[in-house]
Amino acid sequence: MNARARSRVNATLTTGRTxxxxxxxxxxxxxxxxxxxxxxxxxxxxVEALPDLAALSADLDAAIGDAVTGLRAAGYSWGEIAxxxxxxxxxxxxxxxxxxxxxxxx
Numbered sequence: 506m507n508a509r510a511r512s513r514v515n516a517t518l519t520t521g522r523t524x525x526x527x528x529x530x531x532x533x534x535x536x537x538x539x540x541x542x543x544x545x546x547x548x549x550x551x552v553e554a555l556p557d558l559a560a561l562s563a564d565l566d567a568a569i570g571d572a573v574t575g576l577r578a579a580g581y582s583w584g585e586i587a588x589x590x591x592x593x594x595x596x597x598x599x600x601x602x603x604x605x606x607x608x609x610x611x
Contacts, residue, residue: 573601 540561547554569590576586587597 570601573597 540558543554543558543561547558573586577583582594583598584594586601587594590597592600
């Protein structure tokens, strides 16, 4: 694997930091398959499990918050995080600035 394929970070913005190489896309695809399978199972008549599926939305929001907090603690800027999430820097800061890492200057 060449260096360009491993690094997804703009080196001019993130000097001195090397991202860990992990199989994020495969892991995320697995998670999506599990969630879709749960939806199909519930659709087939498991109505009692519907609240559990709906609760996954809150779990996902919490996981994103944890990820953003960790990235901020690792030195990533709000702009870098926002660009990966497809939102503006200001929108990212407003949504996730309540985490411990946000007490630093944005």
